[in-house]
Amino acid sequence: MNPPLLEVIDLTTQFKTRRGMLTAVNRVSFSLQAGETLGVVGESGCGKSVTALSILQLLPRPLARIASGRILFEGRDLVQAGPAVMKRIRGNEISMIFQEPMTSLNPVLRIGFQIMEPLRKHRGMSRRQAREEAVRLLDLVGIPEPSSRVDDYPHQMSGGMRQRVMIAIALACQPKLMIADEPTTALDVTIQAQILELMKRLQQEIGMAVILITHDLGVVAETCRRVVVMYAGRVVEQAPVEELFQRPAHPYTRGLFDSLPRRRAGRELTPIPGSVPSLLQLPAGCAFQDRCRFSDQDCRRRPPWRELRPGHTVRCWRPLEDH
Numbered sequence: 001m002n003p004p005l006l007e008v009i010d011l012t013t014q015f016k017t018r019r020g021m022l023t024a025v026n027r028v029s030f031s032l033q034a035g036e037t038l039g040v041v042g043e044s045g046c047g048k049s050v051t052a053l054s055i056l057q058l059l060p061r062p063l064a065r066i067a068s069g070r071i072l073f074e075g076r077d078l079v080q081a082g083p084a085v086m087k088r089i090r091g092n093e094i095s096m097i098f099q100e101p102m103t104s105l106n107p108v109l110r111i112g113f114q115i116m117e118p119l120r121k122h123r124g125m126s127r128r129q130a131r132e133e134a135v136r137l138l139d140l141v142g143i144p145e146p147s148s149r150v151d152d153y154p155h156q157m158s159g160g161m162r163q164r165v166m167i168a169i170a171l172a173c174q175p176k177l178m179i180a181d182e183p184t185t186a187l188d189v190t191i192q193a194q195i196l197e198l199m200k201r202l203q204q205e206i207g208m209a210v211i212l213i214t215h216d217l218g219v220v221a222e223t224c225r226r227v228v229v230m231y232a233g234r235v236v237e238q239a240p241v242e243e244l245f246q247r248p249a250h251p252y253t254r255g256l257f258d259s260l261p262r263r264r265a266g267r268e269l270t271p272i273p274g275s276v277p278s279l280l281q282l283p284a285g286c287a288f289q290d291r292c293r294f295s296d297q298d299c300r301r302r303p304p305w306r307e308l309r310p311g312h313t314v315r316c317w318r319p320l321e322d323h
Contacts, residue, residue, distance in 0.1 A: 039224035
């Protein structure tokens with residue numbers, strides 16, 4: 001197997017608060033091959049977005065810092081990279097689609113200018129060349145009449161069209177890796193399907209790798225090859241997508257599936273009991289122990305990683321296969 005395009009090793013990211021240091025990402029590790037789609041799932045506040053921001057060094061400093069770990073992108077450690085190196089990488093080799101396009105796009109700049117900016121900065125295009133490429137990108141992502149819409153402002157577009165513009169900006173320099181942070185959350189179901197289909201098609205054409213951050217397991221099933229499940233800042237399970245859906249091993253992963261709506265009439269939702277513990281006061285051992293019906297004395301100690309099958313690992317003292 002070829003070396004991974006991206007390898008995150010024991011990444012720990014902390015935030016300074018009035019009540020002390022908050023560990024938002026706690027020794028997270030995963031890897032990504034070139035051209036692969038990796039899903040990162042979990043409840044809100046589990047550390048998905050902070051992991052993505054850590055990769056691109058977009059953390060709000062000095063309140064946040066990477067406390068330890070390595071982020072290897074094509075063998076280069078991004079944790080040790082200086083601001084000049086990261087400026088060359090962001091938007092060029094690694095791009096990101098943020099969750100809410102209306103707050104990510106500059107409201108006082110035309111969308112054409114915002115697409116042209118990375119083209120001129122990273123690819124050295126003239127203004128005319130960049131404008132022609134911006135029109136082509138808008139057409140590529142399905143914006144009607146791109147030659148006239150290129151001069152629109154963000155507020156003149158619908159939510160789905162603004163998200164397409166964000167994808168056009170992310171694709172401008174044909175990056176090797178695109179991080180999509182909840183790219184369809186604010187969109188209706190029809191537009192969600194169009195955006196996901198667009199991302200899949202463009203990924204196949206360009207051959208880039210994708211990290212898809214979401215809480216929607218349906219989106220994961222349609223688009224991802226492997227899945228990382230996070231809870232309270234930690235990775236609790238990793239598996240190929242078919243394996244995870246057929247044989248989830250961590251009780252938290254099983255709880256996510258059980259809480260999904262079912263087609264069968266009369267079937268009630270089964271929510272996960274309790275609530276996520278405070279990241280400032282995590283219990284010793286497994287962070288999920290107070291919500292898990294299988295917890296026992298062992299769960300008060302830090303659970304080990306167990307490899308159940310090739311590619312399927314779980315951090316749990318009592319994987320569901322043991323019951």
